[in-house]
Amino acid sequence: MHDKHQQFFDELAEEWDLRFTAEDLERLQRVVDKISIDSGMDILDLGCGTGILFDMLRRRVGKDGSVTGVDFSIEMALKAHRNFPFPNVNVVDADAIMLPFADDTFDMAFAFAAFPHFSDQQRAVSETHRVLRPKARFYILHLQSSKEVSEIHHREGGVLEHDVIPSHDDLRAMFNSQKFSDVKIEDHPGLFLLSAVNNA
Numbered sequence: 001m002h003d004k005h006q007q008f009f010d011e012l013a014e015e016w017d018l019r020f021t022a023e024d025l026e027r028l029q030r031v032v033d034k035i036s037i038d039s040g041m042d043i044l045d046l047g048c049g050t051g052i053l054f055d056m057l058r059r060r061v062g063k064d065g066s067v068t069g070v071d072f073s074i075e076m077a078l079k080a081h082r083n084f085p086f087p088n089v090n091v092v093d094a095d096a097i098m099l100p101f102a103d104d105t106f107d108m109a110f111a112f113a114a115f116p117h118f119s120d121q122q123r124a125v126s127e128t129h130r131v132l133r134p135k136a137r138f139y140i141l142h143l144q145s146s147k148e149v150s151e152i153h154h155r156e157g158g159v160l161e162h163d164v165i166p167s168h169d170d171l172r173a174m175f176n177s178q179k180f181s182d183v184k185i186e187d188h189p190g191l192f193l194l195s196a197v198n199n200a
């Protein structure tokens with residue numbers, strides 16, 4: 001199925017990297033630097049786009065680890081693959097609500113600027129839980145607060161108009177129902193960061 005979101009992101013793929021300023025990248029790097037990532041980890045990047053997180057992650061996991069980006073826009077996935085042709089980076093064209101991976105495959109997952117766009121967020125959380133190993137963390141990250149994300153999408157309109165980060169209560173319910181624990185949410189101007197542990 002090729003839906004309107006896929007088409008929208010396909011059309012943005014070529015110019016996507018230009019959206020990030022040097023300051024955005026520095027802020028992103030600072031957030032990622034604070035996350036405990038060990039060499040040898042296998043990390044999943046959901047809605048990876050053109051792979052903006054890949055370099056920051058692949059350097060941390062080293063040659064014994066891996067970064068696997070998933071994007072349902074074939075143009076984004078192809079661009080990500082062209083941008084980062086490294087042995088410890090894989091890109092898969094797939095939907096976050098139906099992940100083509102075995103249970104217990106990854107040590108960590110990220111959804112950077114992607115979660116609001118998932119057509120079935122509950123299912124994406126459930127799928128992520130399935131593919132994460134016990135005690136692995138899932139991070140949902142934005143360089144804006146949830147309110148700022150909603151405002152940006154509302155201003156953009158079209159297919160993005162109603163793409164939001166759910167309320168904190170709804171997120172906690174969503175994660176707790178999927179056996180995630182230790183759900184922590186930071187949400188203030190310039191940052192949204194949820195982290196939760198797979199308590200399988």
Ligand SMILES: C[S@@+](CC[C@H](N)C(=O)[O-])C[C@H]1O[C@@H](n2cnc3c(N)ncnc32)[C@H](O)[C@@H]1O
Pocket residue numbers: 005006009010046047048049050051052070071072073076094095096097111112113114117118119
């Ligand atoms: C706003 S972009 C962010 C891309 C990248 N994470 C970044 O920050 O540069 C959102 C990405 O999520 C992808 N996406 C949206 N819904 C998806 C889904 N259900 N499964 C996989 N990817 C999805 C889009 O194709 C798009 O590349």
